[in-house]
Amino acid sequence: MTPLQIKLLLVAQILCGLSSGLLYKQQQRSVVNGVEFNHPFMQTYLMFIGEALCFALFLVYKKMYPQQYKKECEDAVQEGLKLNPSKFLFAIPTLCDFTTTTVGFFAMYMMPLSINYMINGGNLIVISVFSVIFLKKVLYRHHYMGLFLNIVGLIIIGVSAMQNSSDGDNSALLLGIILQCCTFFTSSTQSVVEEKFFRNYHLNPFEFVGYEGFWGLIITMAGLNIFTHIDCPSIISDCPDGKMESVPGFFDQVFTIEGEYQPTLLIVVILTIFAIFFLNGIALSITKYLSALTRSVVASVVPFAVWMATLALGWEEFNYIQLIGYIIITIGSLIYNEIINIPVFNMNYYTKEKIAQREKMYQEKPAITIDLPNCEEDAKINDPQLNNVVSAETQQAAS
Structure with missing residues (x-):
């Protein structure tokens, strides 16, 4: 393209x-x-x-x-x-999709659209947990940092939404936030099932x-x-x-x-x-x-x-607290996906790029060989004490 x-x-x-x-x-x-x-x-x-x-x-x-x-x-x-593959297998992720979408529409009805979309960014948290449990993936420091920022941003957005809503709407808004968070589990299940599906089948x-x-x-x-x-x-x-x-x-x-x-x-x-x-x-x-x-x-x-x-x-209406929460969630997602690399506390040591660089370096590194005669000559020149040891071993081997 x-x-x-x-x-x-x-x-x-x-x-x-x-x-x-x-x-x-x-x-x-x-x-x-x-x-x-x-x-x-x-x-x-x-x-x-x-x-x-x-x-x-x-x-x-x-x-x-x-x-x-x-x-x-x-x-x-x-x-x-x-x-x-059997066409009945598609019913499993679709059932998750049905639950996620329907519950999500109930949640959308109870809250502002932007809040709904921003909270949905917290889905990364449950997906990561499910990937570790069911797909045996390994999380590193930068992943945990990204997830931590996602949780912080999610809390900030939820608090900002509650502060800006009227007292009568607080209960409905809180229910909407809870419902949206519940969709994280069905959505993550769908993602894990689909990934396992593509590992075994071509479609x-x-x-x-x-x-x-x-x-x-x-x-x-x-x-x-x-x-x-x-x-x-x-x-x-x-x-x-x-x-x-x-x-x-x-x-x-x-x-x-x-x-x-x-x-x-x-x-x-x-x-x-x-x-x-x-x-x-x-x-x-x-x-x-x-x-x-x-x-x-x-x-x-x-x-x-x-x-x-x-x-x-x-x-x-504009809410600067909501903006802060969104920025934190976005930065967390970018760190998790290795778009932003933090070069402190070895946060970038286990990124895919760094791991690939180390693997390439190990593959290209030549094997180390030892030339014993040269070592003996070097020893005679550079280390008299080692020269005595080598000479003694040589005489013992000859006898």
Whole structure:
């Protein structure tokens, strides 16, 4: 890829991450028929529609580049990876994705959008713990420093959010923060399962996301049949028909083309599907052509972009404490991902770059040989005492 294409790809990821968050929040801010739009399960369903559309990209790729696809499969087999995994395996990470997304939408409804995005940066903490337990990864000093800063930043952002909310909203905001933190566990489980999956099986990333999208539609439909009959807790306001979800209420609000928020709501719902579609496609392209590290670093910019957008739209007010918390979380993530190296207390001794340099040095270092005659001559010249010892040993060996 050319430098210009790389820059456009990175900007596109930021814009897609920004737009998807704004579109979902705009849905929740809409009021139709005197009721706020609060449909987390249906919003999850929209997300999975966007993911399922990624399967079309895989089919196009397979059709246009059959030889390249065949070679990728052959190379994967040579590397010991399996092909054609059971389609039921995709249900496991998808169930985690369903839980993470749905609970996350409940949390988003209870807090400002920027707070939601910034708190989500604390997901790194649980992912690291799960990676050590299940993937047997090793954490070094700079990793622990990054995690420590993440925890500090997370606490600062949570405190700043509580201070700026009204007394009546504190309980809902606190619940939202707790729910968002709970998603760290399901999201981390999904990441670990997917990583183990790719260690054993070969699958095109777009195909993988597509299968997760199809399974997500099935799981969400099953969830709708359950949660549409469960009464909504009193702490959650504006529940559709007093239940956790209402499918008729969703379609009624989306297709009621009247009022202040229409037809904006209908347009936003449609745009959300395509935003998720492009977000997954662009993110996977960055992983393929650049690196997963680049993808994670660019993603760390999205919360700040979201915050600036919400300030410009008048949805939120500036809070310098929140800014401090975000900066600390971002620095922690950059240290953890070795973008920032701290040259004190050996913080940079176990980075991937330093380890690779030491391994290369050990491989290139020539073997040490000892020339005994030269050693004896050197001893005679430089060390008379050693000369006597060597001469005695030589005479003893001769006798």
